[in-house]
Amino acid sequence: MAELDLNTIRAWRPETIIASADQLAQKATAFLAILDEVKDRTNRAAGSSYGSGEEARYAHVDTTVSYGYAQHELMVQHHQLATECGYALKAKRDAVLEEVQAAQRAGLIVRTEGVVEGDYPRQAELMDKYAESVGRAKHDLEQADADFARRIRDLNAKIKEGVGGFREAKNFETFGNVKDEPVDPDKAAKDRAQHIADGDEPLPTDPKALNDLFKHIHADKDPELLKALQHRYPDIGNKPGFPFEDRDVCNRQHMGDMKTQAQAELDALRKQHPDWDTGHPPGTPTDPHLPPGLRDEANKTGQMNNPEWGPWSQRVQQLQHQLEGYNNLQGVLDRSNKDGLPRFLGFIDDKGHAAVSIGNPDTAKKVDTFVPGTGQDMVAIGASDDKSTGLHDAARQADKSLGKNDVSVTTWMGYDRPMTVNPYDKDHTEWAGDPQFALNGAQALDDWQNALRFSHDDAEGRAYQTVIGHSYGSSEVGAAATHGHRLDADALVFVGSPGVFADNAHGLYINPGGRVFDELADNDIIHVANAGDSMGIHPLGVDPSTFDDVTQVKTDPGPAGDDFHTGYTTKAHSSYFFPDSSGLQNLGKIIAGVEPEHK
Template structure:
């Protein structure tokens, strides 16, 4: 597709063709009704019997089915032409808008898309000091419009070509074929169900024109934004819309709660009597407020209101919102860099006490530090290409109960994490990315559970830090090869090592077993830092009992070799890590 072809395209002609097929389908339907009335019904009321009558009735019935199938196929041509019109019209409008803006900024666009301008400040046609920046933006818009038209051309040509083949060889007269074609056309207008295989989702998405994709994002942001197999940029667009909707909805629900009821009904023998209505109001209020604060924290991050504007509209790398939702404790997935384009992709699963508010705050910076470390670890002859994801796609255990001692959250989270990485594989452009799955604390158990699904985990390397165990006894059981399983465990980490009594409260029996039968067993299988596990242990600082568990990613700046080693692994240079002997 070139500029002139798209600019001069007779889009109205497509609409005219669509109207013609509508007229044809209507007329064809009237002929079918006449056939039914004048032939089928009369024959049915006749008293004709015998072998010949039986053959005739069978043939007439089959012919009726063929006519109905043909009508369906004609209707599908009309629908395809409507989608073609919408797609090409949108692309043409985007091109014309870019060209108009070029004129406004005194830029000249050549037929091949090249842009020139007058650089003489004394000339009446001087394009201004910002001309180069404006030219880059407009050229990008022109390229996007042409790609949009190309995509529409390919998808619509495929659909029309299929229907034309059906018409020419007679397969379109088959009821099963017509049903399958109709189902396929209907599927284009329906978002695949959550949990659908990411490769199937990607194929569905590719079958839509850019305009159809835009409508899906606009009309179904909550579904599109959280569907594995949808490209990262589209998920980001949808999730940013959905995030605003979630914030608005939580504010509305808080307002609908009404004023705070009286906390106490009175006093009996000097003791306050709690108002049950207050208790119910406060429980609802606090739950809504907690999620609202989490959503708002992420919105503030995306708006660049934290850490010197990092994550804002002009952030480099861009911060993409790959998931957001209010299921359970809330879901949030962010990525520094585009995982569909990066050669090296890291996805970190957090552990104990992780929250949505944390994702908008320090956790986002954890992923950013991983990104920075991986970029700096690139080889001398490499152009750094990294995306660093922070994945809170499950209900992380909190310190208000014994959930950290059970595997159920890791099992559920592992299934979703497995699907998420499969989605990143499906949407990646070009050669497959080098993908690293990372698990911190309880998050390492989530990663471990994710590897146990059929087909394994879509990862080349696995990093486990501060791990209480991953649910298996050997690194070789994680599916990437023991030499690609990297383990960091600080000497004074109370989670990666046997905790002191009462350290985590409510885990008495589990802690008792750890202290009295330490061996090489962790909470969930063999200790990943042990020689028996068989992973590659990398050097980290000893740390202190209060900060070592949270310092593997440089949060406190005392993690020693930990973050640089993680950066080397993420960038594909795991062979260059500073190693440490297993315990």
């Protein structure tokens, strides 16, 4: 049994096994279609011709087809085993990395070979604990790897034994009336998609396998098939690897359906209590001049007398916010009619998550993901789309050979971002100093970047992928490049960052040769959030502008002032995206793959 070091484990991608399994499933489906066609034609031909010679020939074809069906069964078994293997190894790999990260968070050092070191004897107990847990998780992974390798070798041997029958089935055209008709990949894909829509076959879970299948299906040519698929899988447009043109069609429909459902629920709630509103419990005074203390006491009394009002009011406000988000998102999509930039709805759900791409990420040469920060939910997507539009224009200005379809910038709101910078905000408990929002959303961003790579059409070359995180969005980007994640990015850019869960740029796992950039304006109020670094207080990690191995990028100082008596301003926190600013110009250069001006 081979022993795996941690570098190998970190770089390991069991997802490729799942992708290979899904590719095999596609081939098995195409092969089965051939066999069924041969059998059908043979049966029809046998009913119209007679004689011992003809009977012998049809019997031989029948035998060959039987071999083929047996081979198909082995292919199905191989797909099932490879799928089981991929998911099992992914879970065990993640378990190893989680134990390693837990040891590191406890202040220990974990060597490449898995040896745990620390300050002895002070950390002796911790060293023993994590030496055991890391070693056990590592052993479980190595054992599973060996077991699956043996099972796959055994199955491969069976498949090789049946290769003669497979070869004969492929050469069935030598038998009489059966013609040599090569498999049409579009037809095979549509047949398989129809099986999925009918519930006879599961939807592929691997982004590459999903893309390999659905790149043959187009919304304008196959609307009924796409409609049937969405009926079975309403959120199919969110699936990683699904082509963006189809994503856009499905997600716009999905948004319309969710909007209709939310409006119907809101109407029903209002109908239940037509005299209620969300501002105060029924029966309480509404005099605006009432002292706050008396008003609060009256509201408490009103809620005690009407216990249903609290949940009713909360749900009404949630639905109102949700509908406002859908409307604002639709307004962003409609901007394409004015500015001529195509927009694709790459993600949408009923939890406030969305992703809008300016330019098609599947065909663009330069593909950027912009991650906004605190308070930037779907209701605020218009302001974020303004920033993405500026980034798209800046990239084309940086390299004037780039056309509008050569650049794609996605406003990615696929995580639960905090909604306030004030930890004492009574209206919002999600504040920007809490690392859990970034950590919980890291996998979603990791998956998004992987899916961009899998669905990209590389006919004209590999896409250059960048990720820009602004404010708390930079913490989300950092979380997706640490904690066992490896972000598919050729460049990361942190803009006005409060921390990225790393001590240096080399602690961020991105593509080999990838670079890390940082922009920090002199007057940005984010300096206040980073003041704790000098005292060892940095729940989101240290300020990345202090990294020795980060590339500091030139940006304007931003508007000066003294907001909240800090000596800094909130306007400077957004100044990186001001038109014609050095910050925006340099961000455009990074997206375009052009060296930016250094600070």
